Amino acid sequence: MAGAATRELTxxxxxxxxxxxxxxxxxRTLGAAWRKxxxxxxxxxxxxxxxxxxxxxxxxxxxxxxxxxTIESVDGRGAARLAGMNVYRVNGLTLRGLRLDDxxxxxxxxxxxxxxxxxxxxxxxxxxxxxxxxxxSDVTVADSDVGGAGDNAFDAVxxxxxxxxxxxxxxxxxxxxxxxxxxxEVIVRGNLFSECGTGGFTAGQGTGMQFMASPFTHYEASSVxxxxxxxxxxxxxxxxxxxxxxxxxxxxxxxxVGARSHVLEVGxxxxxxxxxxxxxxxxxxxxxxxxxxxxxxxxxxxxxxxRVPNRNVLIYDxxxxxxxxxxxxxxxxxxxGARPGASGGVxxxxxxxxxxxxxxxxxxxxxxxxxxxxxxxxxxxxxSCTPAQVRAANExxxxxxxxxxxxxxxxxxxxxxxxxxxxxAPVPSLSGRVAPEPRLWRLWP
Numbered sequence: 001m002a003g004a005a006t007r008e009l010t011x012x013x014x015x016x017x018x019x020x021x022x023x024x025x026x027x028r029t030l031g032a033a034w035r036k037x038x039x040x041x042x043x044x045x046x047x048x049x050x051x052x053x054x055x056x057x058x059x060x061x062x063x064x065x066x067x068x069x070t071i072e073s074v075d076g077r078g079a080a081r082l083a084g085m086n087v088y089r090v091n092g093l094t095l096r097g098l099r100l101d102d103x104x105x106x107x108x109x110x111x112x113x114x115x116x117x118x119x120x121x122x123x124x125x126x127x128x129x130x131x132x133x134x135x136x137s138d139v140t141v142a143d144s145d146v147g148g149a150g151d152n153a154f155d156a157v158x159x160x161x162x163x164x165x166x167x168x169x170x171x172x173x174x175x176x177x178x179x180x181x182x183x184x185e186v187i188v189r190g191n192l193f194s195e196c197g198t199g200g201f202t203a204g205q206g207t208g209m210q211f212m213a214s215p216f217t218h219y220e221a222s223s224v225x226x227x228x229x230x231x232x233x234x235x236x237x238x239x240x241x242x243x244x245x246x247x248x249x250x251x252x253x254x255x256x257v258g259a260r261s262h263v264l265e266v267g268x269x270x271x272x273x274x275x276x277x278x279x280x281x282x283x284x285x286x287x288x289x290x291x292x293x294x295x296x297x298x299x300x301x302x303x304x305x306x307r308v309p310n311r312n313v314l315i316y317d318x319x320x321x322x323x324x325x326x327x328x329x330x331x332x333x334x335x336x337g338a339r340p341g342a343s344g345g346v347x348x349x350x351x352x353x354x355x356x357x358x359x360x361x362x363x364x365x366x367x368x369x370x371x372x373x374x375x376x377x378x379x380x381x382x383x384s385c386t387p388a389q390v391r392a393a394n395e396x397x398x399x400x401x402x403x404x405x406x407x408x409x410x411x412x413x414x415x416x417x418x419x420x421x422x423x424x425a426p427v428p429s430l431s432g433r434v435a436p437e438p439r440l441w442r443l444w445p
Contacts, residue, residue: 073097180269247312
């Protein structure tokens with residue numbers, strides 16, 4: 001026994017499923033171990049995996065358990081190898097030191113609570129997403145290596161309280177990671193995002209309304225801190241904000257970004273109701289709209305979706321430097337202008353650049369002749385992000401910051417840009433809250 005309240009099961013590739021699961025008589029498969037954990041209020045369990053492969057004999061669905069339940073590699077990081085995990089309604093799950101490989105979603109958790117992936121390696125081989133989390137809460141990915149996805153290395157929809165810490169998210173066709181669909185209280189700190197298509201990390205994107213969770217049915221993401229991360233070798237933007245409120249992007253470092261687009265983006269999120277009338281779950285769109293959510297019930301034709309605005313987006317003290325001769329394709333920033341399309345309950349006049357502040361950044365992207373990407377329809381006179389304000393409050397395309405890629409792959413700033421003054425960002429704006437959503441952060445964490 002690992003402790004008075006924790007039951008322990010040991011597994012080994014040379015074990016037997018008819019064994020007791022003790023350290024001297026280990027089980028062989030994860031399926032046998034999982035069946036020993038009672039459904040419902042399961043108590044505290046620890047599954048100790050000795051080195052080797054556990055690809056066969058695992059549960060098809062890991063479901064209906066409430067722990068804490070820890071599954072760990074006891075012979076070192078990556079020594080115990082598993083197939084992908086499809087998890088449903090499991091609370092208190094910790095994966096530690098494991099390696100997961102799969103051709104589908106490598107780790108998918110729906111309606112889960114208190115999930116920790118710690119020092120885990122996840123590899124997708126043709127997967128759509130490497131990590132996919134839906135309608136869940138209190139999810140942490142720490143000190144892990146997450147890569148290999150046709151779409152996104154990390155995809156969170158309608159998740160409350162996310163922490164991505166000191167992990168590497170990489171080799172994805174779309175974003176390295178995003179939180180969307182009404183996700184809230186998101187901390188993205190100390191990570192490396194690299195080798196992805198659309199970009200590094202974005203707060204918000206687009207969601208079928210039926211996949212959201214009440215009462216967060218307005219902004220795509222809210223209360224988001226993106227801080228101290230490294231981004232390199234992304235074809236699109238280092239960071240994005242698309243239909244989100246109270247987002248602070250601070251003290252990040254990026255290089256070799258935006259080759260097919262721009263360096264930073266602030267645009268609208270999108271909201272549709274996926275599928276056709278009569279499809280399972282589609283009625284939830286109408287229920288959310290009647291409760292005051294922003295959305296639509298029309299069949300998506302690719303253009304009639306609802307444009308979700310931003311509110312209070314703060315981009316502070318980041319250092320971004322593209323090599324000479326390797327500027328972004330179009331411009332430094334992409335900031336959307338007036339909101340087109342149907343309202344879907346969004347108050348009149350709301351825009352993507354509402355409360356956008358860009359302060360204290362050192363950016364080199366193509367030199368003085370490269371387009372800033374702000375003005376005309378976006379950041380109009382009277383806003384907080386006019387071209388004159390942005391040029392005065394930032395060091396843009398005048399001096400090139402020096403960024404060094406360390407042996408770990410993370411980035412460091414040296415020279416003059418390392419000594420730039422740090423600015424105090426305004427506190428989250430609670431005035432932008434949409435009832436009946438609760439008031440979230442009063443201060444940045």
